[in-house]
Amino acid sequence: MALGGFSSELHVLAVDDSFVDRKVIERLLKISACKVTTVESGARALQYLGLDGPNGSSSALTILDKQDLKVNLIVTDYSMPGLTGYELLKKIKESSAFREIPVVIMSSENIQPRIEQCMIEGAEDFLLKPVKLADVKRLKELIMRVGEAKEGLTKSSSPKRILQNDIDSSPSSSSSSSSSQDVSSLDDDTPSSKRMKLEPKSS
Amino acid sequence: MDTLIAQLQRQFRDYTISLYHQGFLDDQFTELKKLQDECSPDFVAEVVTLFFEDCEKLISNMARALDQTGNVDFKLVGSSVHQLKGSSSSVGAKRVKGLCVTLKECCDSQNFEGCVRCLQQVDIEYKTLKAKLQDLFNLEQQIVQAGGRIPQVDI
Numbered sequence: 351m352a353l354g355g356f357s358s359e360l361h362v363l364a365v366d367d368s369f370v371d372r373k374v375i376e377r378l379l380k381i382s383a384c385k386v387t388t389v390e391s392g393a394r395a396l397q398y399l400g401l402d403g404p405n406g407s408s409s410a411l412t413i414l415d416k417q418d419l420k421v422n423l424i425v426t427d428y429s430m431p432g433l434t435g436y437e438l439l440k441k442i443k444e445s446s447a448f449r450e451i452p453v454v455i456m457s458s459e460n461i462q463p464r465i466e467q468c469m470i471e472g473a474e475d476f477l478l479k480p481v482k483l484a485d486v487k488r489l490k491e492l493i494m495r496v497g498e499a500k501e502g503l504t505k506s507s508s509p510k511r512i513l514q515n516d517i518d519s520s521p522s523s524s525s526s527s528s529s530s531q532d533v534s535s536l537d538d539d540t541p542s543s544k545r546m547k548l549e550p551k552s553s
Numbered sequence: 554m555d556t557l558i559a560q561l562q563r564q565f566r567d568y569t570i571s572l573y574h575q576g577f578l579d580d581q582f583t584e585l586k587k588l589q590d591e592c593s594p595d596f597v598a599e600v601v602t603l604f605f606e607d608c609e610k611l612i613s614n615m616a617r618a619l620d621q622t623g624n625v626d627f628k629l630v631g632s633s634v635h636q637l638k639g640s641s642s643s644v645g646a647k648r649v650k651g652l653c654v655t656l657k658e659c660c661d662s663q664n665f666e667g668c669v670r671c672l673q674q675v676d677i678e679y680k681t682l683k684a685k686l687q688d689l690f691n692l693e694q695q696i697v698q699a700g701g702r703i704p705q706v707d708i
Binding site: 373 | 593
């Protein structure tokens, strides 16, 4: 499945101020055959993307480097000191270069207005922490479908074509730094349990 | 006639189950175990180590804030306990997380005595968990050293 800009793996930028959570999300993504870059703040995320100010990137990444390290998905915590996940989301959606990148917000708090606010601002999804393997798997499938739609590959069949088999088989054959673990062989919880969209939740 | 390996494996199984049943661990810990494999054989140990370092640092911050008699920065305590609650949730440290919830409530209502008491409990609780997980990891090591496999424990 050759998708422009995707090459063999998704490159995910994960933003979280917690050491523990960065380690967990990194492993969750790597085991799901993604390439991962973790940063500890919204400011660092903007720096990484080269969006950190009118004078351009201060991180010495060249344009060429940026293309090699093209980010396919941004996963960010909501509550962070300094720039919150929501503010980071807004900055990304305001930028012409990066607004197409799907952004997923994570939070330990199930606050409906917060969720709605993020979805309205253009977040792709909202994950309730603690994040589980099933969440990441579902996320990856969502992102691959979003990516495919953008590449115009859905024209040959119905819009809801599920690529489960394709998704599970192709990424696990990729090499590089991620583990070649076949996610489909792991026991998963029901993926829908963490779907936060706009459904009312009684607690 | 039980081999050493079988005995150790049973001990490991029983101990693991007891940790869940006594509420020390919840299913997020199980989720972490799923992320451990040959490529990342010490993942769980590494994550919990980071967690315990977090505990030490955040508890120390909160203790210092509570020590400022007459000038306690409850906002600082609140944000520290929020962080601790988050990381305890991420590793499945159920009891620690529960105490963080209580501590947060004391903090939100600026209940100084409550905060002090609760913080002490959090301190005791994380140290208890740390010792128990150390025992668990030791059992794993013994099994491996005896040439056995670490059993999959279904809770």
